[in-house]
Amino acid sequence: MKTKSFKPKIESVYQIQGFVKKKISTFNSNENKLLKIDLLIEEIVLNIVKYGCKGIENSIIDITIETSDGNVILEISDNGVAFNPLDQEEPDIEAGLDKRRPGGLGIFLVKQIAKEIQYVRQDNKNIIRLCLDL
Known part of the structure; x- marks a missing residue:
């Protein structure tokens, strides 16, 4: 198990992606799965x-x-505002763009990619635990 902390900045997205790729690079995961991760x-x-x-x-990720x-367990935690992505309403992906409510597609994609998702609010932190297939 390896843990690393990051500042909540847009640049951190790339740093986190690199950190995760480096950790799972020893597996024979195909490019499609890596792109989904x-x-x-x-x-x-x-x-x-x-x-x-x-x-x-002093917020941190x-x-x-x-x-x-053959699975990666990825835990992402932050000390930000409480937010349970599993409680969010599913977007109507069949509706036309002019009929859709904004937001929700990112969470929808995460649910499609992960094998399993768990959320808990503990010690003033949002903790999302994802099981991903390699």
């Missing part, structure tokens, strides 16, 4: 940066990675 990280971390930790002093049985 990059997308998942981008969606979650950008939401944290733009909404969760905005204006909160912690990334923990562990591997088990």
